[in-house]
Amino acid sequence: MRPRARTTLADVARLAGVSAVTVSKVLNGKGHISPETQEKVQRAAALLGYVANTAARRLRGGATRILGMVVPELVSPYFAELARAAADAAGRCGYDLGLFTTSRDPQRERERIQSLLGGMADGLLLVVPVGASEFLSTLEQSQVPIVLINYFGGATHLPVVRGENYEGTVALLHHLLALGHRRIGFIGGAEHSGQAKERYRAYREVMRAAGLWDETLVQPGDFTRRKGLEGARALLGRPSPPTAIFAGSDLMAFGVMEAAQERGLQVPADISIAGFDDSPLASLVPPGLTTVAHPIADIAEAAVRLLLEAIEGKSVRDQLLEFPSRLVVRGSTAPPKTPLP
Amino acid sequence: MRPRARTTLADVARLAGVSAVTVSKVLNGKGHISPETQEKVQRAAALLGYVANTAARRLRGGATRILGMVVPELVSPYFAELARAAADAAGRCGYDLGLFTTSRDPQRERERIQSLLGGMADGLLLVVPVGASEFLSTLEQSQVPIVLINYFGGATHLPVVRGENYEGTVALLHHLLALGHRRIGFIGGAEHSGQAKERYRAYREVMRAAGLWDETLVQPGDFTRRKGLEGARALLGRPSPPTAIFAGSDLMAFGVMEAAQERGLQVPADISIAGFDDSPLASLVPPGLTTVAHPIADIAEAAVRLLLEAIEGKSVRDQLLEFPSRLVVRGSTAPPKTPLP
DNA sequence: TTGTAAGCGTTATCAT
């Protein structure tokens, strides 16, 4: 039943009539080996279909040419795109990207990362929650290079690459205010997301500055469409519902659209809706979703580049790269029906 | 600069005043160790923040409790959902899922899988293309358990879990024929996708059986929205355009909707559109997309279950689990404006 | 109950 054991360096060496060390040198292009021997070894390796054992190589202290990436989830187009872009960037540099999800469970996240630190990746890209400050000091001790993506928590010496959230949200809210909206609802993002916190912070400060702060216009969320639907139902069920709703993610904004549809409200005539992410479908779902875009590809590319630098031994300590966000106005926002004085 | 080296079993052993073996036994719950010693060891391990080195454990022949999964890409909601469901199922069984993408490049895919075989996962879930028959014989030799997902290629002894495509497509086309459509366009899926081939096969056979086969109604695709848009532009630009278009994926169907919009066509009044996948947004994009659904969660769960059985030593050779697909009729399909006689 | 010895597959170092 059990098939033949894996082909090892020793097998190749035996077939080629040389030592395992020689095979290793040939296959890794190290040391000085005669062309004939090289030829013999190559042939033997190909014949046996030899592939180095990653675990052994890693244990010995060698590189696996694998980058590990940890994301909260993959169903959000945001993370899917981020992962794809990172995989692309890694691939262009001859690295593979191994992706792990955390289900937004902090405890599991730690174990996962610890395990990855346990030595199968040459470096780690982490999209970590904000509440991880104590944990970060552990990560800082790690001898495996780490780059944090979209981290907005406490101070850290680890390099950070992120998209800007505060200014983008401010721009979006000013857009709504300029249209004449005064009651603007907000549906928040996932609990431990630093980006969600940034967006909420911007919302609160803009509304306060405009003298429009009203805590009852705020609903909890988690970036999913379902929460957007539920939050919007709650907001639209109020005695004086908001004339605009800003959802902390496009997915939630789609849920808000559903809620509007349920109540027979036209978008944007009866209610304005805005999201965050500029996911691929934001332009497709009529009437087009007003939202805020991150240069996801740039973020991923920069993170990979930084990580590779760290792997090569360069110091990336305390580096912070922040990419600007951009307001994208589409058809889902318009002046309210009855602008207030 | 370089932080202290990784904590090893020996460090824990030293602190606890026992041998490395004892620590290993305690941490893995093997052997018989006195409660006091267990206590000591646990305390020492926690104090040092010890985490086992995955590479070493794996090399020794131990389990990493990591399952590897290889998918063509992650941007399609289909694969994102599949990966999420698999990660969930694995998580419930105490396993982590490491995800790798192939960029639909067969060469890279092979290297990737070989490398994963190289020993960091306890088992592998592979979404492989059809053209991999020779490669499959290599995989069959592998001592790492493997389960193929959505494989429709040549015969193999490897276990396969897949969603049904042919009958679902037939049902969808019969739905369109019953509505009175006679010119039904088709936009294909990715070149090496077994599922795409199945869908095309069903399309061709149904159309031939109905005496409606017309090769010029077929456009190549790749599952992306862009290809859907391009294919639909080509189809709608014909002298006698189709009254309905079946796209091999929801994403492409969204592209078809865009093309319809470009030409000022109403859906479904002027043209019927159908997709495949029942992605989360199929119900959201007005007027709702008629499509075919796979029980993705069931597929992923079955694949993980099968893989774990294989890891535990049970024979799963030649097993084939096929899950039915289901026609989901929404607003994007209706009778054509001028039904033919 | 605990510890000793051996080995997993690879590669860096040092000899030859």
Next chain:
DNA sequence: ATGATAACGCTTACAA
């Protein structure tokens, strides 16, 4: 130019 040796960190016999 090639090879012997050792070591990476862990776990499975087996011995005490």
